[in-house]
Amino acid sequence: MRELAIISTAAMLVAGQADALTLADCNRITHVSHGGQYGHRDLGEGRVIWTDWWTQEGSFKGFSLVECATGETLSFRSAEENMGRRSAFDRTDDAREVLDRHQSGSRVFATFERIAADLEHIGRDITLATETDETCACAAAYPALRGEKAEFTLAG
Numbered sequence: 001m002r003e004l005a006i007i008s009t010a011a012m013l014v015a016g017q018a019d020a021l022t023l024a025d026c027n028r029i030t031h032v033s034h035g036g037q038y039g040h041r042d043l044g045e046g047r048v049i050w051t052d053w054w055t056q057e058g059s060f061k062g063f064s065l066v067e068c069a070t071g072e073t074l075s076f077r078s079a080e081e082n083m084g085r086r087s088a089f090d091r092t093d094d095a096r097e098v099l100d101r102h103q104s105g106s107r108v109f110a111t112f113e114r115i116a117a118d119l120e121h122i123g124r125d126i127t128l129a130t131e132t133d134e135t136c137a138c139a140a141a142y143p144a145l146r147g148e149k150a151e152f153t154l155a156g
Contacts, residue, residue: 020140021136021139021140021143021152021154022140023040023041023042023048023137023140023141024040025136025140025154026040026050026136026137026140027039027040028136028154031054031056033056034054034055034056035052035053035054035055035056036052036053037050037051037052037053037064037136038050038051038053039051040136040137040140041137042137042141042142043065043103045107046067046068046069046142046145047065047066047067047068047107048065048066048068048135048137048138048141048142049063049064049065049066049099049137050063050064050137051063052064052075057082058080058081058082058083058084059079059080059081059082059083060077060079060080060081060083061077061078061079061080061090061092062075062076062077062078062079062123062125063075063076063078063095063099064135065099065112065115066131066135066137066138067112068134068135068137068138068141068142068145068146069142069145069147070130071130071131071132071133071134071149072112072128072129072130072131073112073127073128073129073130073131073135074112074115074116074126074127074128075125075126075127075129076095076116076119076123076124076125076126076127077123077124077125078090078091078092078094078095078096078122078123079091079092080124086124089124091122091123094122095119095122095123098115098118098119098122099115101118102114102115102118112128113128116128131149132149132150133149133150133152134146134149134150134151134152135152136152136154138152139151139152
């Protein structure tokens with residue numbers, strides 16, 4: 001009887017792990033056929049990043065950086081073409097250098113405000129916000145940091 005209970009508990013643990021969300025699950029289309037997210041990465045210490053993209057009559061690429069515990073989010077565009085009257089640009093490599101530089105240093109200095117300031121002449125539409133919904137990447141990498149945020153659910 002004891003062996004059956006141990007086997008049953010182990011089976012439930014394995015089943016729960018099989019259902020666990022992964023960062024790879026977060027690579028998805030978020031706007032039917034023309035927008036989405038990919039390249040989700042765990043940056044450590046409760047922080048995640050991914051690339052956003054859009055391609056309908058114009059295109060852009062950008063990044064979203066999230067502090068999972070607080071929901072603080074930094075998002076910006078690093079490349080854009082044919083998006084209204086604005087001139088085309090691609091500073092993705094420069095943006096990655098800024099992000100990598102901040103990631104390689106002490107997290108205490110890598111605040112979103114400092115990163116945003118360093119991106120000021122590189123990116124466009126730089127936005128700092130606080131999300132009240134858990135993001136996919138945070139749900140996958142740091143589910144324990146959800147706190148009071150609405151739980152992320154991967155749509156069918």
